[in-house]
Amino acid sequence: MKWRLASLLLVFVVWQFAAMATQSHLLPSPAATLARIAQEMRSGALPFNLAMTLARVAAAFVIAMSLGTAIGIAMGRNQVIDRLADPWLILLLNLPALVVIVLFYIWIGLNEVAAVGAVAVNKLPNAIVAMREGARALEPHYDELARVYRMPLTARLRHVLAPQLAPYFAASARSGLSLVWKIVLVVELLGRPNGIGFQMNVAFQLFDIALLFAYALPFVAVMLLIEFILVQPYERRVSAWRHRAA
Amino acid sequence: MLLEIAITGKSYPAPNGGSAPVLGKIAFGIRPGEIAAIVGPSGCGKSTLMRLAAGLDQDFDGRIALDPAARTGIAFQEPRLLPWRSAGQNLRIAAPAATDAELDDLCARFDIGDHLNHFPAALSLGLARRFSLARAFAVKPDLLMLDEPFASLDSAMRRRCCDAVADLVDARRLAGLIISHDIEAAVRLADVVYVFSARPACIIAQQEIAMPRRSRTDSAIREIMAQIEALG
Numbered sequence: 001m002k003w004r005l006a007s008l009l010l011v012f013v014v015w016q017f018a019a020m021a022t023q024s025h026l027l028p029s030p031a032a033t034l035a036r037i038a039q040e041m042r043s044g045a046l047p048f049n050l051a052m053t054l055a056r057v058a059a060a061f062v063i064a065m066s067l068g069t070a071i072g073i074a075m076g077r078n079q080v081i082d083r084l085a086d087p088w089l090i091l092l093l094n095l096p097a098l099v100v101i102v103l104f105y106i107w108i109g110l111n112e113v114a115a116v117g118a119v120a121v122n123k124l125p126n127a128i129v130a131m132r133e134g135a136r137a138l139e140p141h142y143d144e145l146a147r148v149y150r151m152p153l154t155a156r157l158r159h160v161l162a163p164q165l166a167p168y169f170a171a172s173a174r175s176g177l178s179l180v181w182k183i184v185l186v187v188e189l190l191g192r193p194n195g196i197g198f199q200m201n202v203a204f205q206l207f208d209i210a211l212l213f214a215y216a217l218p219f220v221a222v223m224l225l226i227e228f229i230l231v232q233p234y235e236r237r238v239s240a241w242r243h244r245a246a
Numbered sequence: 247m248l249l250e251i252a253i254t255g256k257s258y259p260a261p262n263g264g265s266a267p268v269l270g271k272i273a274f275g276i277r278p279g280e281i282a283a284i285v286g287p288s289g290c291g292k293s294t295l296m297r298l299a300a301g302l303d304q305d306f307d308g309r310i311a312l313d314p315a316a317r318t319g320i321a322f323q324e325p326r327l328l329p330w331r332s333a334g335q336n337l338r339i340a341a342p343a344a345t346d347a348e349l350d351d352l353c354a355r356f357d358i359g360d361h362l363n364h365f366p367a368a369l370s371l372g373l374a375r376r377f378s379l380a381r382a383f384a385v386k387p388d389l390l391m392l393d394e395p396f397a398s399l400d401s402a403m404r405r406r407c408c409d410a411v412a413d414l415v416d417a418r419r420l421a422g423l424i425i426s427h428d429i430e431a432a433v434r435l436a437d438v439v440y441v442f443s444a445r446p447a448c449i450i451a452q453q454e455i456a457m458p459r460r461s462r463t464d465s466a467i468r469e470i471m472a473q474i475e476a477l478g
């Protein structure tokens with residue numbers, strides 16, 4: 001944690017020097033950016049747009065991970081399903097994000113369903129691939145154990161399946177979050193009247209770099225926070241039994 | 247009969263594409279309250295037979311009838327504890343209906359009570375095996391299946407666990423299939439010992455042991471072992 005904070009601090013130092021050296025409105029200083037953030041906080045615009053974006057991230061993430069987990073496990077466990085769904089999966093994996101977004105907006109309309117759906121569909125194939133790997137790697141020995149000991153389905157899910165899939169889920173959740181919050185901004189920029197992505201577009205139109213920074217920075221900060229206080233501890237927790245004796 | 251085995255053959259796919267026979271003709275049954283032991287050379291197919299008996303592998307010729315009402319307590323050749331749950335949780339998960347007192351009693355018998363909070367990776371192989379033995383009893387089985395239950399235990403601990411199994415089997419009048427390299431353990435525990443040939447395995451000899459388990463003295467056991475070795 002100490003080193004992480006130091007490295008973060010270094011970013012600000014470099015930024016400060018760069019701003020001082022260039023003296024251009026194209027690179028506002030950290031102080032100017034903070035002032036702008038405070039202003040946007042007071043007006044309520046920043047919390048509102050940030051909340052909209054986070055809500056879209058959360059919705060798309062939950063949809064993609066739950067669908068991806070279900071489909072991935074089905075494909076990993078069943079050869080027929082795997083063969084049937086595999087071409088679709090490859091298609092989805094290679095479909096450019098922009099194509100999905102534009103098509104969703106055109107077919108479904110410029111609304112929240114299309115926005116969240118487009119983000120979820122972009123994340124979905126990665127989640128499927130990761131969970132399919134996990135399902136293929138399930139150790140049959142533990143399945144035999146569960147059968148001979150006649151473990152009820154809930155116990156099997158909880159004590160036999162979930163712990164084996166958890167590392168794959170964690171890895172997929174982590175790469176998934178970073179993908180989702182990149183795409184969510186594009187989706188907002190193209191077809192939503194609010195959110196961080198929308199504000200980015202406004203800042204771009206006005207060539208207002210301080211505004212751009214004022215929205216980008218808190219967004220990145222929230223993402224880092226989620227990574228450090230949710231995703232990484234979860235990853236550590238699900239693999240704790242590998243390293244820890246008691 | 248609790249378990250009726252009438253196998254006419256079992257083979258595994260061979261690396262060269264053909265099939266390699268592992269078990270030949272094997273027929274025997276286990277009555278309620280009867281312990282059968284199987285001894286035989288390494289690699290002859292003993293563990294394979296146990297997997298078939300437990301219903302884990304349906305791909306064989308012949309017939310195996312396991313009383314569907316019978317609960318099986320199994321200890322595989324490797325301890326097979328769930329590595330992501332503590333040793334104590336492993337007992338609990340397998341036997342959710344067991345009371346704390348029952349589990350404590352089993353832990354005392356197999357001397358594992360000090361290690362309940364350890365993850366399996368932190369257990370010695372011998373400890374893990376004792377946990378897998380305790381787990382087999384924790385589910386209050388009607389039929390035991392133990393594959394090399396005392397491997398990787400030192401001789402004092404092997405004796406202690408062997409006695410623990412004998413006590414539990416007698417107290418609960420259990421039936422079981424015990425597989426062992428170690429003829430002595432087989433003779434201490436079993437009512438009947440089947441000697442398997444090398445692969446493809448079939449029964450080449452069998453020895454009934456009428457003497458009650460707990461009255462088998464060391465000299466009596468040596469005598470029976472000598473008889474069995476003479477048969478095989």
Ligand SMILES: Nc1ncnc2c1ncn2[C@@H]1O[C@H](COP(=O)(O)OP(=O)(O)OP(=O)(O)O)[C@@H](O)[C@H]1O
Nearest residue numbers: 258259268287288289290291292293294295323445
């Ligand atoms: N899944 C499998 N596929 C192919 N061959 C197998 C498989 N499992 C076991 N075998 C082979 O079948 C034979 C019998 O194996 P098994 O594990 O039943 O022997 P065992 O009598 O239990 O030996 P040990 O006393 O060493 O435990 C061995 O030669 C083994 O190599």
Ligand SMILES: [Mg+2]
Nearest residue numbers: 292293294323
């Ligand atoms: Mg074996």
